[in-house]
Amino acid sequence: MHTIKLFIIVLLFTTGFIHASWANDKVLFILSADKHGYYLPEVVAPFEHIKKHGFDIEFASPGGSEGFPAALNRLSEQEKAIYQGMLSTTNIKTPKPLVDVRADDYVAFYVPGGSGPMFDLAQHAELKRLSLSFLAQNKIISAVCHGPAAFVDIKNEQGKYLVEGLKMTAKSNAEEGSWPRENYPFLLEDKFKAQGAYFSFAAPDEPYVVFDQGILTGQNPKSALPVAKRLIELLLDK
Template sequence: MKKILIVLTNTNQYGNYKEKTGLWLGEATEFINFLKNTDIKFEFTFISPKGGKVPVDPRSLKFASEEDIKLYKDKWFVDKALTNSLKPSDIKDEEYDCIYFTGGHGVMWDFTNNKEIHDIALKIYEKNKIVSSVCHGIAGLLYLKDKNNKFIIESRNITGFTTTEEILSGKYRKVPFLNKKIAIKNNANFKSKRFYKPYALKDGNLITGQNPFSVIKVAKLVYENI
């Protein structure tokens, strides 16, 4: 049995803008559905910065597959992920083989400086277990520092939602920062492919994916390295 800790957002709008955001549904459901269909038995635990309710970005439902919607309506997922996600204080980091930061624009407000979640991720990282993200989920790694006060992304190859993709999404002026800009500022080697194309990469025990179309590639890398 391999245990994965999936991190979700509690943020439901773009800062002071009233436009709704939240979890990009497929970044949780595609990841789970892929791993559930492998030869490894996985157990998934869901946390969010505040615990409790996790909003779903309404736009993500338009891109959801039949399988995504089936899981979205599943009682287990509704209860454990969307309604009663755990708080970081509920978690024992030593139980987990991987932490996975999902995206959706909401994470840019509540993943970046959450000390409790950073502490959990760092302990998993220091045990050489997998720390992973997709799309805006990279926000959970951008400011994560080790015990020597060094960014764990420094000199590492990582990816996340790009500036070009932010412009194309129409959210460029609504987000609090740009992933690529912060990654470079914190001395990461930020890599990317063509906008909205699947792309993921592994550097040591860090696994990152560029955009919502990269979930399966991230899941495959997790499966191959867990």
């Protein structure tokens, strides 16, 4: 009987310790600060899913700008309530400048899409530093839709493109309309293929997620929650 009681006490203590340890781990959300904005539905749903699994979430952006949240009208009533809570309980209005972010402080980062990342997160020096630093520490870097623009043109110490030889996805050419084709500096599918990635995708507007060697990517807005779910699976499996 004493042995059984001791086993139960140890089990409860161990379980409590595991949950407590995750409660102190943080996931970084990196937002675009560009005038074209970041896509709010790709922020709120992943935020809620990651948060409910016990992870703290902090926000960062180039220069610490709050940026331009887009598509508030695309949120459900429940998501709008979550977003209102985020405004008062997180630093989404006052993100940390990327220059002040250290990989040591987080277990993963996530980049939502919107048109903004195509203009300010692509080729961003601090984001390049963070991407390489996170991966060097065996931490996950993730992005969805146009968020993977954060991973273009990054080269490692050997001068090799970060995505070369890796499976990747992002907004496909088939999903881009006339405005992006005329105004974006590049299309993600074209860029990743040119840099040696094995770029794959599903039918337009279908959720699709790819993970390869620490880099987790999702194709489109419908892939945002699946990316968050996969991220949690990967983190809990570590």
